[in-house]
Amino acid sequence: MPERRIYLDNSATTAMAPQVLAAMQPYLNDVYGNASSLHSFGRDAAAALDEAHSVVGCAMGARASEIVFTGCGTESDNLAIRGIALAARRQRGFERGHIISTATEHHAVEATVHQMHELFGFDITMLPVDDAGCVAAADLRRAIRPDTVLASLMLANNEVGTLLPIRTLADLCHEHSVLFHTDAVQAPAYLPLDVNELHVDALALSAHKFYGPKGVGVLYLREGTPYLPTLTGGGHERGRRPGTVNVAGAVGAAAAMKYVMQERIVQAPRLCALRDRMIAGVLERVPYARLSGHPTERLPGHASFLFKDVDGESLLMSLDVEGFAVSTGSACTSGDPEPSPVLTAMGIPRDWALGGLRITLGYHSTEADVDALLETLPMCVDRVRRAALEML
Numbered sequence: 001m002p003e004r005r006i007y008l009d010n011s012a013t014t015a016m017a018p019q020v021l022a023a024m025q026p027y028l029n030d031v032y033g034n035a036s037s038l039h040s041f042g043r044d045a046a047a048a049l050d051e052a053h054s055v056v057g058c059a060m061g062a063r064a065s066e067i068v069f070t071g072c073g074t075e076s077d078n079l080a081i082r083g084i085a086l087a088a089r090r091q092r093g094f095e096r097g098h099i100i101s102t103a104t105e106h107h108a109v110e111a112t113v114h115q116m117h118e119l120f121g122f123d124i125t126m127l128p129v130d131d132a133g134c135v136a137a138a139d140l141r142r143a144i145r146p147d148t149v150l151a152s153l154m155l156a157n158n159e160v161g162t163l164l165p166i167r168t169l170a171d172l173c174h175e176h177s178v179l180f181h182t183d184a185v186q187a188p189a190y191l192p193l194d195v196n197e198l199h200v201d202a203l204a205l206s207a208h209k210f211y212g213p214k215g216v217g218v219l220y221l222r223e224g225t226p227y228l229p230t231l232t233g234g235g236h237e238r239g240r241r242p243g244t245v246n247v248a249g250a251v252g253a254a255a256a257m258k259y260v261m262q263e264r265i266v267q268a269p270r271l272c273a274l275r276d277r278m279i280a281g282v283l284e285r286v287p288y289a290r291l292s293g294h295p296t297e298r299l300p301g302h303a304s305f306l307f308k309d310v311d312g313e314s315l316l317m318s319l320d321v322e323g324f325a326v327s328t329g330s331a332c333t334s335g336d337p338e339p340s341p342v343l344t345a346m347g348i349p350r351d352w353a354l355g356g357l358r359i360t361l362g363y364h365s366t367e368a369d370v371d372a373l374l375e376t377l378p379m380c381v382d383r384v385r386r387a388a389l390e391m392l
């Protein structure tokens with residue numbers, strides 16, 4: 001284990017805030033009733049759950065009744081896409097129906113959309129993106145068909161940090177009676193989220209990405225949105241997500257939402273400055289390096305790079321040895337590295353795309369952390385490049 005350890009992988013997960021843990025504590029032992037039970041134990045749990053719905057809803061300009069607690073961000077995406085597309089197709093009497101998304105979505109969306117095609121017979125269009133990962137409104141407009149029921153486009157890309165103009169894209173969809181879902185999992189720690197300003201019909205979040213507990217997701221479902229519960233069982237969460245609700249988790253998600261609403265006002269500009277310091281420093285010090293994602297329309301705290309002729313996974317391990325936790329974009333299967341589909345969709349050539357690195361800063365990140373990485377990274381890149389040359 002290295003002497004110092006610096007965590008720069010906040011897009012993967014965040015450390016739970018102490019006040020979140022404190023808020024959850026009573027519901028992990030003392031208040032253990034099932035929120036569906038009618039007796040006082042159940043009513044105590046139900047009261048906490050009601051409050052959690054209100055807090056999370058209020059934080060996003062939504063009603064408490066429009067908030068559904070789920071098991072994770074992936075589940076929220078799955079329930080939204082499957083549930084809305086199937087219900088809207090049935091409601092509008094289409095035989096097949098059509099769904100629009102992009103190749104740069106997180107697997108939670110991308111794999112679900114593909115399954116909608118393979119298993120449920122929907123036609124799908126995966127929109128192209130430019131070299132910064134942006135979707136053009138004109139491409140979306142062209143893709144919309146009379147039988148398009150749903151578009152799912154992410155608010156902030158997890159891999160390259162690019163932000164999409166969700167309001168514009170959602171408005172365009174609504175003009176053509178197309179419902180709109182957004183995966184906003186990466187956003188709450190950094191950006192204000194208002195479902196009315198965004199004008200979305202459904203939105204997915206995950207508490208562990210904003211200093212809350214793991215295993216708790218949030219699904220916002222606008223009232224009146226066609227929705228078929230594709231997880232079947234009891235009537236929990238107003239029949240939209242059956243299964244005994246994780247009350248402690250919901251309370252934790254609500255406490256985390258309160259925490260980030262307070263903190264992000266100060267943290268977002270601070271993290272933008274730290275991110276820009278990181279970007280400038282890396283591009284200045286490391287030869288054959290470039291930024292991936294949009295240069296300005298990107299998440300605060302999110303710095304992602306491409307290093308030519310570098311194996312991203314080896315670089316990650318080299319940095320790990322030096323005590324830095326970061327992440328890579330490429331998925332390595334059985335020793336055969338494949339460039340990430342996100343970078344491929346952005347048209348990044350393979351010799352750059354295999355060297356993707358993501359550095360994501362969080363509320364605990366400091367200037368000293370950034371400078372320490374800037375000191376070490378050039379050496380690690382050089383080491384990995386040399387090792388690759390020696391293998392030739």
Ligand code: PLP
Nearest residue numbers: 072073074106108158183185206
């Ligand atoms: N969507 C995005 C953009 C993500 O970054 C992630 C997690 O990395 C998810 C969805 C899935 O969230 P969870 O880990 O809660 O399933």
